[in-house]
Amino acid sequence: MSVVHGIRTLGVLGSGQMGLGIAYVAALRAKVPVLLYDRSAEQIDKGLKLMDKLLAKDVSKGKIQDIEAKEARERLSVVSQEQGLKGLRDADMIVEAVSENLSLKQKIFSSLSSECRPDAILASNTSSISITKIAASTIPEGQSAASELGKQSAARVVGLHFFNPVPVMKLVELISALQTSTDTLERSRAFAIACGKEVTVSKDVPGFVSNALLMPFINEAIMWLEKGVATKEDIDKTLKLGMNHPMGPLQLADFIGLDTCLAIQQTLYQGTGDSKYRPSVLLERMVDAQWYGRKNGKGFYEYP
Ligand code: CAA
Numbered sequence: 527m528s529v530v531h532g533i534r535t536l537g538v539l540g541s542g543q544m545g546l547g548i549a550y551v552a553a554l555r556a557k558v559p560v561l562l563y564d565r566s567a568e569q570i571d572k573g574l575k576l577m578d579k580l581l582a583k584d585v586s587k588g589k590i591q592d593i594e595a596k597e598a599r600e601r602l603s604v605v606s607q608e609q610g611l612k613g614l615r616d617a618d619m620i621v622e623a624v625s626e627n628l629s630l631k632q633k634i635f636s637s638l639s640s641e642c643r644p645d646a647i648l649a650s651n652t653s654s655i656s657i658t659k660i661a662a663s664t665i666p667e668g669q670s671a672a673s674e675l676g677k678q679s680a681a682r683v684v685g686l687h688f689f690n691p692v693p694v695m696k697l698v699e700l701i702s703a704l705q706t707s708t709d710t711l712e713r714s715r716a717f718a719i720a721c722g723k724e725v726t727v728s729k730d731v732p733g734f735v736s737n738a739l740l741m742p743f744i745n746e747a748i749m750w751l752e753k754g755v756a757t758k759e760d761i762d763k764t765l766k767l768g769m770n771h772p773m774g775p776l777q778l779a780d781f782i783g784l785d786t787c788l789a790i791q792q793t794l795y796q797g798t799g800d801s802k803y804r805p806s807v808l809l810e811r812m813v814d815a816q817w818y819g820r821k822n823g824k825g826f827y828e829y830p
């Protein structure tokens with residue numbers, strides 16, 4: 527039996543490449559009104575420009591009609607800086623897509639829990655951080671995890687992990703915290719499907735299925751470069767042409783963002799204590815140098 531997601535309005539927190547991509551598939555494919563919030567007005571501007579660019583590209587390629595693009599654009603509205611998180615209070619689901627930082631996410635979820643509707647699903651697009659820890663941060667002040675309010679609040683938190691570029695990648699990885707209710711999980715699954723995605727489910731382990739497998743691969747490639755086994759071009763070409771990967775691992779690391787790769791690897795290493803997840807020194811140094819990859823023009827490669 528198919529579950530009705532019941533999302534009449536979606537809130538998206540964070541207007542970077544992931545947040546905007548999520549807003550895009552929700553407005554265009556799931557056809558729901560989207561409220562977009564970012565604490566940086568500059569980032570909102572960038573996000574709206576990207577939305578217009580993506581819609582215009584789809585129209586020019588004949589993938590969608592002009593009218594569909596116009597309707598999708600009209601479904602997107604911006605929450606003002608003055609309104610802040612309060613501006614998301616009418617949303618039935620809020621997807622957080624800010625940077626990979628546990629304390630930032632805990633602060634945000636604690637505020638969402640008090641500012642937003644008590645029955646709204648609170649989803650995180652985190653790539654590796656524990657959904658169980660995030661869910662615990664929504665327990666209202668003065669309540670315990672075992673109280674009715676405490677249980678209800680944490681039960682609506684879920685991991686909804688999209689992949690970059692969101693409009694293109696077919697997967698959403700759904701992560702169930704210890705506290706997540708079946709209703710939250712199934713409605714989130716139905717919503718991801720309405721956005722045109724296929725869904726897999728992972729337990730709340732560091733990195734989930736996707737990054738627990740991907741990050742050691744990327745890290746190993748960086749260590750092979752560090753050891754001088756081959757050039758960066760040859761490492762990438764080997765995997766691209768030899769194994770039919772769409773991108774080599776170093777190109778992919780630049781694409782994801784080296785700061786994000788390092789943050790995920792640190793979560794994996796700290797969360798498991800397993801040395802196979804220890805980030806390579808070269809990756810740490812590159813992030814120290816503020817070489818973040820494609821997003822700021824310099825990583826393993828340069829992006830003028
Ligand atoms: N945003 C939106 N659309 C994009 C895009 C972007 N940033 N980049 C490319 N596209 C679209 C193109 O417009 C094109 O669309 P059409 O089919 O409509 O023409 C399509 O993707 C293919 O693009 P190109 O022909 O320009 O280039 P390509 O064939 O080399 O594909 C790619 C580009 C889709 C990014 C491909 O290289 C790829 O799949 N790379 C691997 C991406 C990947 O592994 N992503 C997951 C990263 S891990 C993650 O996100 C999660 C995490 O937790 C870290």
